[in-house]
Amino acid sequence: MKRPVNLIxxxxxxxxxxxxxxxxxxxxxxxxxxxxxxxxxxxxxxxxWLGLKLGLPVTxxxxxxxxxxxxxxxxxxxxxxxxxxxxxxxxxxxxxxxRSKKFFYSALIGGxxxxxxxxxxxxxNVGGMLNGIASGSLTGWVFAIFILLGTWIGSKILLKxxx
Amino acid sequence: MxxxxxxxxxxxxxxFVVFLGLLLILIAQLxxxxxxxxxxxLAIGFTLQKSRFCFVSAFxxxxxxxxxxxxxxxxxxxxxSIIGFALVEWWFRAQQIFFKPxxxxxxxxxxxxxxxxxxxxxxxxxxxxGVLMRxxxxxxxxxxxxxxxxxxxxxxKQTQYIWKNFFGEWNSxxxxxxxxxxxxxxxxxxxxxxxxKMLKWWQVRQLNK
Numbered sequence: 336m337k338r339p340v341n342l343i344x345x346x347x348x349x350x351x352x353x354x355x356x357x358x359x360x361x362x363x364x365x366x367x368x369x370x371x372x373x374x375x376x377x378x379x380x381x382x383x384w385l386g387l388k389l390g391l392p393v394t395x396x397x398x399x400x401x402x403x404x405x406x407x408x409x410x411x412x413x414x415x416x417x418x419x420x421x422x423x424x425x426x427x428x429x430x431x432x433x434r435s436k437k438f439f440y441s442a443l444i445g446g447x448x449x450x451x452x453x454x455x456x457x458x459x460n461v462g463g464m465l466n467g468i469a470s471g472s473l474t475g476w477v478f479a480i481f482i483l484l485g486t487w488i489g490s491k492i493l494l495k496x497x498x
Numbered sequence: 499m500x501x502x503x504x505x506x507x508x509x510x511x512x513x514f515v516v517f518l519g520l521l522l523i524l525i526a527q528l529x530x531x532x533x534x535x536x537x538x539x540l541a542i543g544f545t546l547q548k549s550r551f552c553f554v555s556a557f558x559x560x561x562x563x564x565x566x567x568x569x570x571x572x573x574x575x576x577x578x579s580i581i582g583f584a585l586v587e588w589w590f591r592a593q594q595i596f597f598k599p600x601x602x603x604x605x606x607x608x609x610x611x612x613x614x615x616x617x618x619x620x621x622x623x624x625x626x627x628g629v630l631m632r633x634x635x636x637x638x639x640x641x642x643x644x645x646x647x648x649x650x651x652x653x654x655k656q657t658q659y660i661w662k663n664f665f666g667e668w669n670s671x672x673x674x675x676x677x678x679x680x681x682x683x684x685x686x687x688x689x690x691x692x693x694x695k696m697l698k699w700w701q702v703r704q705l706n707k
Contacts, residue, residue, distance in 0.1 A: 346548035350571035353549020358578030360542050365586050367534050370598040372542075374626045375651055382652035394655055406535050409525070411630055413539015414546065416518060418634025421547035423514055426507035431637045438623075442639045445622025446629065446646020447653075448614045454654025455661050456611025457602045459626040460553040460619075463612075469579035470599035471682060473671035477604055478612045485616015486557040493620055494562075 345425045361466070368406045371470060373462025374414075375453040377407025382450075441497055445489075452485075546631045553625045557616065564704025566697035573694045580686055584679065605667030607658065622646065 348356075364372040384397045402408055422428045433439050453459040456478055458467055464482060467475025518540065526533035545551070549571075556572040559565040583599070590597045602608075619625040622643040624632050629647060632640035673682045701707065 343548075346550075348545075348549040350549055350551065350568050351574055353545055353551045354571040354574040355578065356545045356549070357542065357551065358575050358582060360538055360545065361575075361579050362582035362586060364535065364538050364542075365583060365597075367531055367538065369590070369596065371583070371600050373600065374630070375647075378626070378647060379651040379655050382648040383655060385648065386652050391652075392656070404529065404532065406532065409532050409536040410539035410542065413536045413541075414543035414627060414630040415634040417540035417543020417545075418547040418631040419543075419636075420511065420514055420518065420540065420634075421544045422635050423507050423511040426505055426511075428507055428510070429636055431635070431639075433638045433642070438639050439642055441621045442623065442643040443646040445618045445620070446643035447650035448618030448646075449622055449626060449643075450618075450647040450650025450652075451654040452611040452614030452616075452618060452650075453626060454611075454651045455607040455658045456615065457608075458600065459615065461627050462600055463602075463615075464553075465576060465579060466583075466600045467602065468576055468686070469583040470601055471580075471583070471673045472599070472601040473673055474602050474604045474608055475600070478608055481609050481612025482616040482619075483557055485613040485618075486554075486620055487561055487616075488613070489617040489620025490558055490561050492617065497621065 346421070361469070364406075364410065365466075370406070371462065371466035372410055373407060373458065373466065374411060375450065375459045375462060376457075377402075377405055377411055378450070379454050380405060380407070437497060543631060543634055546627065547635060552628050554619045554623070554628055558620055560697060560700060564701055566701040569697050570694050573690050573697070577687055577690045580683065580690075584683055599672075601670045601672045603667040603670045605662060606665035607661040607667070610661065611654075618650075 361372055380395070380397050380402055383393045383395055384399070384402055387393045387396060419428065433442070449459070453463065456463055458464065458475075458478065460482070464475055464479045467478060469475075522533050522537060525536055551571070552568065553572065556569040560569055587597065587599065615625075619628070622629065622640070624640055624643065626647060629640045629643045633644060673686075676682075677685065
């Protein structure tokens, strides 16, 4: 059962192995796209497209073909499908319902804060922090410090209301 | 666990691999580099899931539990990415290939955005990348978080100018322009090494291991 193939397919891999593989893939994305891997810029584009369809005022007028020819669409879709494949390959794929109602609201509010924060700061953990820092930008480091501050506040909220 | 047999979904995963293969071929007909990008995205998603990689845990666990193993893995990821990006940028310049690194202006929006982002990712149970990964794993909670993300990103985009106009912003700082390439790399890697050591010390202090 502990054949190498099984270890790769069923996991879990040690964190440091994940770090090395992700660094390699991160650099490859930079080589292929000529711009680093980022996640939220593309989500924002989809959100604006949806907003436009719903008749809301938007900043950029994206068409569906703009979105379908954006690199970010494919890295984001890839992450979802890749994670699905990873669970399926280990025969662990299933729907995992929300455990309680408060997690529904915490997910919605948390998602909103995260999306809002990422888009006023021009990046998330990947595009803002990891690849901001890797690009040699001072902003990436400052962003990381304030994510840590936010995490500390978030942990207080988590302990007080959610656990 | 409903499926404790490690091969009970083998047929489905073969089917999904065929589907992904066809999708990659289809997209390659339109644009080869988009197909490669999807392939890289798939590999990233697979790796994130298999190594239980999560930026939220990396930031949160040292505070909540004292565990720093994942935080140190993020530091390895940062260090290798810094070195990799420096080499790739050097090669791009040598080949005169146009490229666009992520060097953005610094401002109050960075500070507010970073803090809100940190709070949000802890209570949503995943950062943006983590949310995408957990959607793939089948978590309904992160599917809800995704809706919140789209709403937040939309609102953020429409109001970013308010922050910038009200507080202004400083010029973006590309560190190698200020310090030179070699000192920047040396300084960043030294800082990461120091952080790595500190996190190791923190874990020993908190958990005795």
